[in-house]
Amino acid sequence: RKLAAQLHESLNNHEFELVYQPQFDLSSGSIAACEALLRWRPTQEVASVSPGVFIPIAERTDLILHIGRWVMEQACQQVKTWREQGINIRVDINVSGRELVESGYFASLDECRARYGLKPQDIGIELTENILIKAGSEVLEELKKQREKGVEISVDDFGVGYSSLSYLKHFPVSHLKIDRTFLKDAPESAYDGALMEAIVNVGHKLDLFIVAEGVETEEQSLYCQALNVEYAQGFLYAKPMAARELENLLMPTE
Numbered sequence: 001r002k003l004a005a006q007l008h009e010s011l012n013n014h015e016f017e018l019v020y021q022p023q024f025d026l027s028s029g030s031i032a033a034c035e036a037l038l039r040w041r042p043t044q045e046v047a048s049v050s051p052g053v054f055i056p057i058a059e060r061t062d063l064i065l066h067i068g069r070w071v072m073e074q075a076c077q078q079v080k081t082w083r084e085q086g087i088n089i090r091v092d093i094n095v096s097g098r099e100l101v102e103s104g105y106f107a108s109l110d111e112c113r114a115r116y117g118l119k120p121q122d123i124g125i126e127l128t129e130n131i132l133i134k135a136g137s138e139v140l141e142e143l144k145k146q147r148e149k150g151v152e153i154s155v156d157d158f159g160v161g162y163s164s165l166s167y168l169k170h171f172p173v174s175h176l177k178i179d180r181t182f183l184k185d186a187p188e189s190a191y192d193g194a195l196m197e198a199i200v201n202v203g204h205k206l207d208l209f210i211v212a213e214g215v216e217t218e219e220q221s222l223y224c225q226a227l228n229v230e231y232a233q234g235f236l237y238a239k240p241m242a243a244r245e246l247e248n249l250l251m252p253t254e
């Protein structure tokens with residue numbers, strides 16, 4: 001496939017970039033962490049290609065492994081740079097299922113963190129529930145070890161997969177990111193509202209932090225606060241942005 005070949009070259013040609021979307025602490029209003037999101041802008045193109053398009057293609061080959069390592073490296077480097085500027089923030093990276101089954105993912109993560117002098121708390125990982133459900137016992141064991149070291153592990157897009165609240169307690173995770181489709185109609189729709197509330201309640205019973213995704217309106221934000229959701233991410237607060245832009249939000253102002 002042509003796109004796959006193009007993607008491979010792009011890795012070497014600096015056509016990839018990470019952008020960062022902050023997550024806000026709903027009780028204090030401060031930025032608690034940020035999610036690293038991959039962008040691909042082929043040099044000859046004007047617009048960037050969505051990861052929703054190219055990640056599934058990359059996942060069909062080993063390319064996803066190269067991309068995943070690039071993201072990990074880039075995120076660690078960014079946290080170190082921020083650290084040197086006096087900015088303390090955790091960066092969460094999205095991990096694809098293919099990366100986890102490949103042996104050595106967690107060893108690479110440990111190695112990469114160490115090389116940049118980072119703590120386990122500095123880099124979080126986001127996994128979809130489908131990845132967790134399919135994960136074998138070795139992967140779950142590795143995740144547990146990371147969790148015990150203090151790595152924050154988020155279940156991404158929660159609620160839209162083969163979701164089962166009953167599985168949750170077997171997963172070594174710290175955060176549940178509720179898929180944005182729930183929030184979209186939750187304040188008005190009794191059905192979506194009931195689902196949101198059920199997820200939040202079970203999550204809290206299991207001592208998980210809840211992150212609401214796709215918060216676009218003030219009404220949705222207030223709704224999340226009323227449910228005691230801890231964190232929120234969405235266009236109402238901030239869009240994914242370049243590292244430099246996020247620095248402006250995080251730099252202590254005098």
Ligand code: G
Pocket residue numbers: 036037038050051052055071094095096240
């Ligand atoms: O940023 P955007 O909404 O276009 O992202 C679309 C999808 O691509 C999301 O599901 C997101 O999790 C995924 N994605 C973004 N960046 C990465 C990445 O670095 N690695 C992987 N595996 N997925 C990513």
Ligand code: G
Pocket residue numbers: 021037094156157180213214215216233234235236240
């Ligand atoms: O699947 P994942 O949660 O990784 O996807 C994150 C994607 O969601 C990002 O690419 C980002 O662009 C998108 N996103 C973030 N906030 C909002 C929002 O408020 N509304 C919508 N529609 N998309 C959002």
Ligand code: MN
Pocket residue numbers: 035094126156
């Ligand atoms: Mn994500």
Ligand code: NA
Pocket residue numbers: 156157158177179180213
């Ligand atoms: Na998500």
